[in-house]
Amino acid sequence: MADIESKDKKQKWFYSDIVKDHFLKPRNLAEDDNMVKEINPDGIGEVGSPACGDVMKMWIKIGDGRIKKCLWKTFGCASAIASTSMLSVMITENNGMKIEDALKLRPKDILERLHGLPKIKIHCSVLGDQALRAAINDYFKRTKQEDRMVKV
Numbered sequence: 001m002a003d004i005e006s007k008d009k010k011q012k013w014f015y016s017d018i019v020k021d022h023f024l025k026p027r028n029l030a031e032d033d034n035m036v037k038e039i040n041p042d043g044i045g046e047v048g049s050p051a052c053g054d055v056m057k058m059w060i061k062i063g064d065g066r067i068k069k070c071l072w073k074t075f076g077c078a079s080a081i082a083s084t085s086m087l088s089v090m091i092t093e094n095n096g097m098k099i100e101d102a103l104k105l106r107p108k109d110i111l112e113r114l115h116g117l118p119k120i121k122i123h124c125s126v127l128g129d130q131a132l133r134a135a136i137n138d139y140f141k142r143t144k145q146e147d148r149m150v151k152v
């Protein structure tokens with residue numbers, strides 16, 4: 001049975017159990033300003049989706065060239081929440097991902113870990129990925145490493 005069906009029953013959407021879990025229990029969600037203050041972020045990124053107008057904000061803490069902490073907040077949909085939650089786990093697990101590896105991450109890597117998203121929702125997984133690159137660029141700017149900045 002589909003998780004969501006359009007009124008005319010022409011469209012059916014299925015979400016994996018992993019997507020549902022991350023949507024219902026988002027990891028590393030910035031629930032209030034204090035959480036953000038506590039990590040004393042080294043980089044902040046904010047992006048909007050041209051496809052739907054939703055916005056994603058991300059804060060990262062860097063240590064030894066790795067992403068030690070990540071918090072995020074979005075006005076996006078369930079798929080944006082689930083994919084950014086998964087992204088935040090991927091970049092902070094195992095002592096934190098190296099910055100250069102995090103910059104190579106693409107939505108397909110997040111989708112793999114989520115066991116997919118409905119096709120119409122793929123653009124939602126791009127938001128977290130872009131917010132991460134914007135946050136890393138902000139870190140590069142603050143630390144005078146502008147030469148390392150990348151295209152968001």
Ligand code: FES
Pocket residue numbers: 049052053054076077078079080121123124127
């Ligand atoms: S519809 Fe906007 S982020 Fe999913």
